[in-house]
Amino acid sequence: MRRGKPRLTRQQALSALPVRNQVLSVRRLENGDTEITIPRREDWVGKLLAFCFFVPKERKVVLEAIGSAVWEMCDGEHTVSQIAAALVKMHKLGRREAETSLTEYLRRLGRRRLIAFVVPKPALERESSSARKARAT
Amino acid sequence: MRKPSPGQRYQREPDKAGEGPPLESAPAGWLRFGWQGISGLVPPEWNLGAIGGDYKRGYLRLDDLEHPRLEVKWSRQAVDLFRVREKYLRALARPRGKIPGLGRRGAEVNREARIVSNRAKPSKRVLGFSWQDGKGFKGAGLVWDCRVCGRTLFGQVRGYGEEEAVGLARKVFASLEDHGEEGRLLWALYGMECLVPESYLLTGQSLMAGYLELDFQEGGRSLRVSRWGLAANLLAEQSLKEWFETTAAGSRSEFLWEARDTIVKGHTGLETEGETRRPAARLAKGLCGLLPWRKAGPAPDAAGRVWHCPESNRIYLVEGLHRPEAETVEEVVSSLRCH
Numbered sequence: 001m002r003r004g005k006p007r008l009t010r011q012q013a014l015s016a017l018p019v020r021n022q023v024l025s026v027r028r029l030e031n032g033d034t035e036i037t038i039p040r041r042e043d044w045v046g047k048l049l050a051f052c053f054f055v056p057k058e059r060k061v062v063l064e065a066i067g068s069a070v071w072e073m074c075d076g077e078h079t080v081s082q083i084a085a086a087l088v089k090m091h092k093l094g095r096r097e098a099e100t101s102l103t104e105y106l107r108r109l110g111r112r113r114l115i116a117f118v119v120p121k122p123a124l125e126r127e128s129s130s131a132r133k134a135r136a137t
Numbered sequence: 138m139r140k141p142s143p144g145q146r147y148q149r150e151p152d153k154a155g156e157g158p159p160l161e162s163a164p165a166g167w168l169r170f171g172w173q174g175i176s177g178l179v180p181p182e183w184n185l186g187a188i189g190g191d192y193k194r195g196y197l198r199l200d201d202l203e204h205p206r207l208e209v210k211w212s213r214q215a216v217d218l219f220r221v222r223e224k225y226l227r228a229l230a231r232p233r234g235k236i237p238g239l240g241r242r243g244a245e246v247n248r249e250a251r252i253v254s255n256r257a258k259p260s261k262r263v264l265g266f267s268w269q270d271g272k273g274f275k276g277a278g279l280v281w282d283c284r285v286c287g288r289t290l291f292g293q294v295r296g297y298g299e300e301e302a303v304g305l306a307r308k309v310f311a312s313l314e315d316h317g318e319e320g321r322l323l324w325a326l327y328g329m330e331c332l333v334p335e336s337y338l339l340t341g342q343s344l345m346a347g348y349l350e351l352d353f354q355e356g357g358r359s360l361r362v363s364r365w366g367l368a369a370n371l372l373a374e375q376s377l378k379e380w381f382e383t384t385a386a387g388s389r390s391e392f393l394w395e396a397r398d399t400i401v402k403g404h405t406g407l408e409t410e411g412e413t414r415r416p417a418a419r420l421a422k423g424l425c426g427l428l429p430w431r432k433a434g435p436a437p438d439a440a441g442r443v444w445h446c447p448e449s450n451r452i453y454l455v456e457g458l459h460r461p462e463a464e465t466v467e468e469v470v471s472s473l474r475c476h
Contacts, residue, residue, distance in 0.1 A: 010202075093366060095182075096346075
């Protein structure tokens with residue numbers, strides 16, 4: 001039977017480390033925004049689609065000031081929880097407000113393949129042992 | 138609150154905007170919450186997680202970052218308190234899934250739990266309860282009916298792990314109240330607190346990360362309280378007035394807005410006035426202005442205050458629409474705690 005993607009618990013999601021996609025080229029603009037250039041895929045599927053639909057060789061995405069700050073922290077060393085705490089401190093947000101906005105923002109970046117998430121093994125192992133206990137009850 | 142007479146000039150005192158005393162701050166380590174007349178003090182991590190209904194009958198739930206913490210249901214219907222408590226506790230005590238070493242059993246319930254004494258809440262009849270199941274979930278709460286507002290309330294605090302639910306419930310319910318004072322209700326959520334006259338009923342709300350809006354109505358008059366977050370970013374490249382004209386005023390396009398700089402609660406702010414765009418209303422207003430016994434000009438169709446609070450990095454707006462009462466807007470502005 002095919003298994004779906006494992007769902008992360010809230011704790012696992014907060015301890016995940018967002019990492020920027022290394023194939024992207026990034027440029028910091030004068031006004032503090034960040035411009036990300038996304039190259040077109042160059043495999044046979046990409047070439048076929050590009051031929052049929054005139055897909056440009058690259059496209060650009062601009063992140064505004066707050067988005068740029070979050071982007072900078074997606075370095076594989078800051079967890080989602082730490083990024084949320086930084087937003088609370090920088091912008092005087094409530095913790096819930098920061099987490100809600102941040103998780104949605106990171107989800108969108110992830111969907112566009114601009115970042116990926118690394119979940120530390122200890123967090124997964126902690127969770128799987130408590131999940132096993134919960135199943136046993 | 139005395140209503141102005143028809144001929145009385147609609148007087149504004151911009152220099153005194155919001156000079157009345159704001160709400161007192163909550164004790165250290167506690168956060169004030171208020172919704173549909175239910176108000177109290179809770180730990181600062183608890184915030185509004187779910188709402189439903191209205192003043193007569195409704196529900197609210199406060200959650201911390203992980204779990205539901207406080208649930209409150211209220212109704213204007215007279216109910217048998219014993220029966221309500223019994224129905225809930227019987228459902229909890231019903232055997233559910235297997236617990237290792239204990240077999241199939243439901244929660245252990247305690248009908249003698251003293252959460253709040255009748256002496257502490259003299260206008261209410263109170264019945265307490267607590268429960269605990271074998272999985273570490275626990276709760277403590279009460280049912281009461283209030284002689285002042287006529288509402289029946291069912292409330293419960295949830296505890297997890299090693300927490301002492303009864304002790305926590307005692308602290309929370311000691312501060313809980315189900316009606317306002319001096320004809321005003323506390324509306325407090327996500328760090329914003331203000332007092333609004335009881336006669337203004339909530340007709341709508343927007344509760345989003347970064348933006349809160351509460352809409353009230355009393356007869357034909359409307360009152361709106363709004364809050365925007367990340368104010369420093371919103372005002373990075375424009376003044377408060379420019380922001381108001383492009384954002385806040387634009388969303389209420391039925392009025393032609395005019396904004397004047399002023400100081401509100403010690404912050405940079407705006408005094409706003411709006412005139413209706415509807416031709417029939419404008420004509421009627423113009424004709425009324427010609428009447429000889431009217432000593433002064435007619436009241437604006439909309440009026441309010443906007444201010445930027447750098448301490449909380451937020452922009453606040455309080456406005457009355459459709460022939461607002463100046464005193465109401467000023468009272469709400471005065472009571473609003475912005476930082």
